Amino acid sequence: MNQPKLSVGIWCMGGVADRFMPQGYEEPVDIKERIKRVAKVPEVRAIEFFDDELMHIEAKELKCILDDHGLAVCSMNLNTHSFPKWQLGALTHYDEKRRREAIDAAKKLIDLTEIFECSTVGLWLGVDGFDYAFQADYERSWNLLSESVAEIAEYGNSVKIALEYKLKEPRQYLLLGNAFRAIYLIKKLGKPNVGVTVDFGHALMAKENPGEVVSVLAKEGVLYGVHFNDAYREWDDDLVAGSVNLYETLEFLYYVKKSNYQGYLSFDIFPYRMAPEKALELCVKNTLGLYALLDEIDEAALSKARESMDAGAVHEVVRKVFFK
Template identity: 30%
Template sequence: MNRKYAAVAVLFGSTADRYVLQGYTPQRTFDQMLADAQKVDGLTGIEVIGGWHINDDNQNEVVQKIHEAGFELACVIPEIWANPKWGWGTFASTDSGIRHDAKERVKVAMDLAASTGCNHVSPWFGHDGWDYVFQMDYVQAYDWIIEGLIECADHNPNVKISVEFKPKEPRMHILVSNTAKTLLLINEVNKPNVGVNLDVGHANMGYETLAECVALLKRFGDKLIHLHLNDNYRYWDDDMVPGSVHTLEWIEFFYWLDKTGYNGWYSLDVFAYREKDKVAAARESIAWLEALSKASERLDHEEVADVLQSGDAMKAQAMVREALFG
């Protein structure tokens, strides 16, 4: 199966953590990131992050550069988390002015997406959460997020809004934290252009099973719009090369993506902290995805149906082993 590969531009940049604030590799311009992206076979889309790669002054110029480099704009990530002003919340802030500003930032991203034909934004409510008990009115917070998403969805029904969830970081607890809660939220929003951006690393952090996430999103409204692909050891959002840790689960993940008819972007959300060669990290990510995809395609669908019906764990293991190793 042909899959459309994109990358969040940060894959080709310098990334920092709370110990090495300047990043582990030299800072890079957006032009340098694009030049590296052009060296990756199979990569056809680029995502940009508001506040990191684009702002109100340069956004049209940046998108033009993306197109001139031969890429599609795959997604615009609104600037609702990369600024200290959002540290106490965005759509769920107790400050009505902050809530208004956050919604406006999403609308600005939507306008850019619409003007370029991308027609897709992905808000992440990373600061909408709590650190200590009695710090949040949960019901009110959900109401505000629902109201905000409805307002944004109505701003331009032709632009898709894929909500990304995550269990924690930067808040100790993020309100929109897993697949089921996000589904509850967007089904309450009840807008056809609002769905989910499944970041597989975030699902892993929440001890979710990737294939079940896909099945759940299909069963309850067909709400999977976008994918952010990486891997981790579940304890933290490591953003490693996809498939490098949970290899077997990725085969089942691809099987269910194909079974449910997903046809969106497969977007690399990898933070190559100590990898000096960012091009190699991107190439290896796509190589892993292609290898796992081919392993999944080697599964016999009738055999899969029989195994699922029987629930025989050893038959399932043998089937996956043969698909992976022959």
Template identity: 30%
Template sequence: MEDQERFVPQPEDRFTFGLWTVGNRGRDPFGDAVRPTIAPTTIVRELSRLGAYGVTLHDNDLVPIDATPAERDRIVREFKAALDDHHLAVPMVTVNLFYDPVFKDGALTSAAPAVRRFAVDKAKRAMDLGHELGATIFVLWGGREGAEVDAAKDPRDALRWYRESLNELTDHIIRNGYPMRIALEPKPNEPRSDIYLPTVGSMLAFIQTLDHAERVGVNPEVAHAKMAGLNPVHEVAQAIDQQKLFHIDLNDQRIARFDQDLRFGSDDLKGTFYLVKLLEDSGYDGPRHFDAHPYRTEDIEGVWQFARGSMRSYLAYREKVRRFHQDGEIQAVLARIQKLHSEGPAIDGEASLNWWRERGYAYEELDQLVTELLLGMR
């Protein structure tokens, strides 16, 4: 029982979910919804009961795109009351620039100035909503920022429009005095044939061209990296190295599949362990945000099992990280490897070259020990 109590989520663990995650109704390209809509205020209540820290949202997850100003104010007022009643925070908001048909050829990279204007203004209103709810992170996923027909749009123009739009959005933050930063979310695949700025590395390079690069970072997602066969741990490490990990989306994914958004840690146990280890060892103090969906097979009760399982899994992996650092045999092997690397001879001739050529690094032994740790053998 004592062991199980370590895996009970608490607000200080900073676990968050999007309204669109637990609220996902199971619709996919080949089948309609299998669950009823869950009201945002109900989601707030249930996540609080499960021990979450906060909830996040796209603008239209909460306020319909066609809501009148009076309807918008009523919805927001009721939502804020639920947040207060259940002691939940809203650390991040984002904007939906991908669903409406107006964005079919891009939002911030649309060749049409009228569409770009509409997209930027919509994003500004989402920022205003986020500030009203207390959010300090604004995530921007460029889901429609891409192309199928390269003859139709010069990618240099698209990047210039992207840059101009982001500069205007950071100006909006600064002009209004919002304590808010922007986190760009890369995704190599879907829904366009080719996506602009598809990886963490390409986003980081682009950020350096912005007027206020210090206000813009990245929001890596596990599934997005794995869809393209990339290593999420390395993607996140690059963001940390550049001090640009402003937010993170946690889920799971099988390599080269469609965007599965599986429950965190449910598929790749070793990869998830190393990701949690990286976050914990680096001192990342932002939200642990679960951007995943319950299986389409589930009813409403299954939705809450999904949310509970996501948080418990993170806590279990975090416990494995603690045991990794305390395991005497693992640490002895690491020390032996590090000593070999640091105390081996300088390369100044054939004899020293051969010394390095003949050495084994004991990585098989280390990897097996980590595997045994994850399998509960240690």
């Protein structure tokens, strides 16, 4: 079995907070300690981080710490959601000064990709949306989004620009709310280095089938990243991967493998009431366990069952990997 490459968002490894406990569920943990926690789970070989981490540590120092722990950087992400100045929008802010600040922040990340030997910059645009009817000029907002992403993509034309979509939060509606809106923007831009990061929980929340999304993104050649977790579908729960939706998770991994995706499966979890190291360890065990089950699926039988279009026949094939 060819095992998937595993990574984790460094934000998952300490100090996670929610609106009921905004100070976090433990004492503040700096990035050095969070990296040490990741290193305790040897199967995880890379991290992702948001650019605001570099407000507290120099880029070269961070790279040295990661090297010392044998960890790579698989994606560097733009944080526009933690700054009050962008509460009404970042890449789509109607104030040109605020929009320019967000674009420039993305360009600074692109400038750092060489230091971190990283080829992907992630854009999760959590503030680019709206909350109420009539609040936004939709045409203007989409035009600004297109112009901003195009400028970033042109500036970093040797870097992958990965758009991570999400239905809502922190805004009630996000412009890039599902996979097909992201594909629409990519087609509109026509930039060869713009693709998508699919988050398993975001797909569930958008009422998508995560496996179908992977299949379509791979077919379009725009599957740039995978965030892996689990959820109860109504919210971005960021639970331990493989802890809730076993069949959907198995199908998701089936299409990740079938698509010959070469990137990392990156755990994006929020272990509020669980030790982060334990949560990460469980993610790894569940993921590798489910990945191993893919080899037990009888492909010939599955193909024959699908040809009949009979859900019962298909279920009989797949259930055997869970129920011996």
